[in-house]
Amino acid sequence: MSDKLIETRGSAGVMRLTLNRPKALNALNSGLLAELDAVLAELEGRRDLRAVLITGAGEKSFVAGADITEMRDKTPEQARQFASQALATFKRLERLPVPVVALVNGFCLGGGCELALACDWAIASDNAVFGQPEVGLGVIPGFGGTQRLPRRVGPAMALDLITTGRKIDANEALRIGLVNRVVPQGELESVAEELTRQLAGNGPDAVRSAKQAVHDGMDQDLDSALALETSLFALGFAGDEQSEGMSAFLEKRKPNF
């Protein structure tokens, strides 16, 4: 690993971002957030981008939260600025036009859990630990947890986790819908590679439209959201991708997107 706080590598348009402060269990400080923001700003403009995977450096932690050392002496105004910085970066991540998948390789606490929630979905290794322990530090979640967690797992379970601050293991996270899959820690790499192949093999415009339909539709009433789906479905017939995908099926060959 280099001394960069965000490591990037990619193949076939799938970018892998690694948060790289392993000595502090990849805790989010303002320097790391600024670097992440700059990387995301670059990715926004890339037409060849198919998906983004995000993980933490080392074998112990995805992200153990916002950096407590940096936060301890903040004034309310400085705390507001810190939270606003993180929220803007997480929004940028969430709004990338391609799927963003969290590969949760260990502790996923506080701001780390909030980062995973800003991703479209998550795969956890079996040693992962999740929680919103902020109330034990005398504060509430400030990087989106009080809003994105209830939207992901429902308000009762979100309030259970946020008010008790209890930690849950990967299987409980799977059961409540916080993550989509749990895999043995040693298999996270091979699962990531397989996922990269799957994501890169599908029609790129279709995948972008699918993300747009789900995200934008969630903020609308059902009739408007279904109308949005119809528009995006029809738009899919305007380019080459649909004719290649359907022709490949009928000609019993793999599509060449």
Ligand code: CAA
């Ligand atoms: N901020 C700053 N440093 C952190 C950190 C954090 N969130 N989490 C861990 N570290 C540092 C530790 O201070 C320690 O540093 P030193 O080696 O210099 O002492 C190093 O990472 C390793 O941590 P531990 O020795 O504590 O490792 P452990 O295996 O004994 O425990 C842990 C692991 C259970 C994750 C424990 O580190 C822990 O509880 N961390 C804090 C978790 C937390 O409360 N997160 C929420 C933060 S608040 C927040 O995120 C607010 C928000 O919503 C915006």
